[in-house]
Amino acid sequence: MAVWLVVGLGNPGPTYAFHRHNVGFMVADELARRSNAGFSAPRGMRADVCETRITTAGMGAVGADARRVILLKPRTYMNDSGAAVAKACRYYGAEPSEVIAVHDELDLDFGRLRLKSGGGDNGHNGLKSIRSSLGTGDFLRVRMGIGRPPGRQAPSDFVLTNFPASVRNDLAVEVDRAADAVEALMLGGLEAAQNRFNG
Template structure:
């Protein structure tokens, strides 16, 4: 049974940990927490990875129906995310058809998710890098809405700021929903996941 690669996009290090651009990291961290599994940093991988399995009872389960899942957080900056993704894809022998990328999305309001297969990068440097290194954009995306910046703030500055305190509870709920969406996408397919989580 082919393994799945779940990539959370973000920038490494504590400076960026709470930024809007790092919601992908937050979601894969939540999946690792559910699986009671830890990230390691294999030499030359340029990423932190966490290996686990997904069964009908959820992530971290064991059983004959278990699907192998590799969670990944790049140790490069966002615009070089594709380096880590291509290295992990080659090492774990996972092709783009079994790759899910979780990322922030300016064109979707906060508290909304959209799942899709393929598409453009919409100016997202992490997606652009992954497409370049994999040679295709035909991977699954879990698009986590962060909304547009207020006033005249530049989007590039907006994504590198933290969510306001007033939104933190909503963000925590949405991180959980995005993690649920990844589990359903792997277990039941895109159509079922879109029916349940697209808003």
């Protein structure tokens, strides 16, 4: 069975759980919830892994059109995410074109979503690490807007701060929408998903 490897980018541990940099983890958790499946930490994988599948009936469903899905949350911290992704690709037999990285994007306002294939890393250390470890940038990306920091705050500090309580409800909506976008990518391909979600 062909496989999709969905990589939620973030940093492990409760300290980072609600940081802007961790939206990828949040989306991976939502996809696991939809699958009624949990994460485990397989020996040597350097990541939390949830094995599930997708059909036209949704995540976790059974059907003749089922395709295997591996949800991955690297335990390596953001800057070394590629090590876990490369290991998972080798283990599960996923090609770079079957990798979907879900990550925060400073250059998009909060509430905006962009889907793309390939491209640079735009200063994002998680993407930079994946590109380096896979030897290519030709994987799919779901870019979740977090906006630019206010005033003179450094972007590197901004991404490691919690979303304010005032946007928690909106954040839940955006995580849900990004999970929908990942499903759309897997089921209908990039162009159809872009037409539906890019804004």
